[in-house]
Amino acid sequence: MSLVTIILPAYNAEKTIARAIQSARCQEYSDLEIIVIDDGSSDSTLNICNALADKDNRLKIWHINNSGPSAARNYGLSQAKGEFICFMDADDEMSPTMISQLVTNMQDDTDLVACGYKVRSNNGDYAFEQKLDDKSYPNNRLYEFIENLQEAKAFNPLWNKLFRRSIINDNNIKMDTTVDMGEDYLFVVDYCEKSEKDFKALSSSLYIYELSNNGLQVSANKNNNLKRRLSQLDKLENLFKRRNYPMNAIYKEKLRIIYTSLLESNDLHNDLIEVLKNGYLDDLIHSNINLGKKYTVFLEILKSRHIGVAYLSMNIFRAVKKIQGKSFNWG
Numbered sequence: 001m002s003l004v005t006i007i008l009p010a011y012n013a014e015k016t017i018a019r020a021i022q023s024a025r026c027q028e029y030s031d032l033e034i035i036v037i038d039d040g041s042s043d044s045t046l047n048i049c050n051a052l053a054d055k056d057n058r059l060k061i062w063h064i065n066n067s068g069p070s071a072a073r074n075y076g077l078s079q080a081k082g083e084f085i086c087f088m089d090a091d092d093e094m095s096p097t098m099i100s101q102l103v104t105n106m107q108d109d110t111d112l113v114a115c116g117y118k119v120r121s122n123n124g125d126y127a128f129e130q131k132l133d134d135k136s137y138p139n140n141r142l143y144e145f146i147e148n149l150q151e152a153k154a155f156n157p158l159w160n161k162l163f164r165r166s167i168i169n170d171n172n173i174k175m176d177t178t179v180d181m182g183e184d185y186l187f188v189v190d191y192c193e194k195s196e197k198d199f200k201a202l203s204s205s206l207y208i209y210e211l212s213n214n215g216l217q218v219s220a221n222k223n224n225n226l227k228r229r230l231s232q233l234d235k236l237e238n239l240f241k242r243r244n245y246p247m248n249a250i251y252k253e254k255l256r257i258i259y260t261s262l263l264e265s266n267d268l269h270n271d272l273i274e275v276l277k278n279g280y281l282d283d284l285i286h287s288n289i290n291l292g293k294k295y296t297v298f299l300e301i302l303k304s305r306h307i308g309v310a311y312l313s314m315n316i317f318r319a320v321k322k323i324q325g326k327s328f329n330w331g
Contacts, residue, residue, distance in 0.1 A: 001031040004099055005082030005165070009072035011039040013090035014048060016210070020090050021052050021059065029099040034059045035076045040066025045090075070175035070183045073158075077168060085165050087158035087184075091210045098206035102162035105202060110136070111195035113162045114154060116205035127211065130154055132201040142192060143240060145199040147249035150256070156185040160207045167194055181225075182232045189236050226261035226271055230280065233257060251287045252295075254280070259298055262314050263321065272310050275302065 006024050010017050017036075024034050036059065038046040046063055053059040064075055073087065084106060086099065098115070105113045116131040130152045137145040149155035167173070171194040176183045192199070237250045258275055265271045275281065281302055291299065301313045 001029070002084060002103060003031050003033055003082040004029065004084045004086060004103060004162075005033045005035060005076075005080040006086045006088055006099075007035050007037070007073055007076035007080065008088045008090060009037045009039055009069045009076065010041065010045050010049070010090040011066065011069070011072075012041045012043045012045060014041075014043040014045045016091040017045050018048055018052065020088060020092060021049065023093040023096075024088060025052075025056055025058070026096055027094065027099045028097050029103060032058050032099065033080065033082050035079055036061050037072040037076050038063045039069065039072040040064065068177065068180075070177045070179075073175045074177070077165075077174070080165060082165060085163040085168060086161070089159060089209070092159065093208040093210075095204075095206045095208070097204075099162075101202060101204060101206060105200050106162055106164075107200075109197050110200050111139075111164055111167060111197040112192065113200045113202065114149060115160050115202040115207065116152065116154060117157075117160050117207040117209050118205050120208055120210045122211055129205050131205055132203055134203045135201050137199040137201075139196060139198055142195075142199065142243075143245035143249055145201065146192070146236070147252070148201065150249060150253050154201075155188065156182075157209075158184045158187065159209070161188070163191060167191060170194075179228075179232075182228060185232060186235060189239065193239055225264060226258065226274060229257040229261060230254065247283070247287070248289050251284050251289050252291070255284055255291070255295055255299060258302075259295065259317075263318060268314055269307070269311060272307055272314070276305050276307065276310070 008020060008024070021034065021036065024032070036049050038049060038061065046061070049061045053061050060079065062075060062079065064072065077085070084103065086102065088094065102113045102115065114132065116129065118129045119127045121127045132152055132154055133148065135148070146155055154160055168191065173187060173190045173194065176186050179186070233250070233253060240247060240250055258280060262268060262271055262275070284299060285303060298317070301310055304310070
């Protein structure tokens with residue numbers, strides 16, 4: 001069996017860390033190295049981790065000065081010995097078969113395997129599920145893999161994927177510690193660019209992502225979110241241009257970014273002005289891509305370039321999303 005390293009950063013996670021570690025320990029796949037990096041917690045997180053490590057020698061606990069999740073993950077990567085790498089968050093869970101299914105599908109001709117996931121609200125109820133189609137993608141069809149994962153909001157996260165450590169080490173791929181959000185997305189883009197073999201998506205939803213007080217839906221609502229997301233998308237757009245890929249995935253993702261950022265915005269009026277006056281829509285307007293009803297209507301509203309109509313429409317979108325029970329913000 002190939003050794004799999006699970007990297008789990010934790011900061012003041014005393015309420016959830018035991019559950020997260022237990023879900024890793026209880027994997028059907030037993031050849032594991034579980035690296036937990038306590039990122040300078042001030043609560044009992046470290047004590048809980050050390051107590052669990054006494055019961056399972058696969059658990060490796062490290063304590064570092066508080067440096068943020070990117071630095072903690074980088075430290076975990078520096079200590080990892082597994083052939084494969086999987087990431088996990090301290091308030092989430094893995095289904096018991098997650099690692100076994102990912103490893104089984106990581107064939108010699110495959111460099112990355114991704115799965116679907118379930119989203120659980122902080123009251124314990126499952127809010128929704130993001131599913132993928134079972135499909136293998138040749139390396140020269142990377143753009144299809146990216147587009148299909150983006151449609152399911154499954155491309156950006158680290159935690160629904162299995163990586164080869166050799167690709168990470170050989171290309172010095174690290175988490176960018178200079179950004180507060182989107183560092184996982186940038187890591188995945190770098191990894192995909194350096195991959196030479198195929199990509200695979202699994203239909204099974206094997207990871208449970210919990211929306212909590214420390215989750216993305218709280219930290220996502222920041223100033224300049226729109227600019228940050230579009231700037232980070234430039235990295236993927238440049239990759240597509242260098243390889244002469246069809247740009248549909250980029251155009252669709254740009255529209256999703258604009259929609260999500262406006263939906264979350266604390267300064268909707270000025271962000272609408274930013275969108276309408278800075279040419280963000282130019283490539284979308286002149287492209288010929290198929291969109292769902294919501295995004296078709298949204299694009300037509302923005303194409304009108306009428307601030308008042310767009311402002312009213314975004315507030316209607318917000319109300320509808322709240323009624324649907326899916327008023328969650330995604331980074």
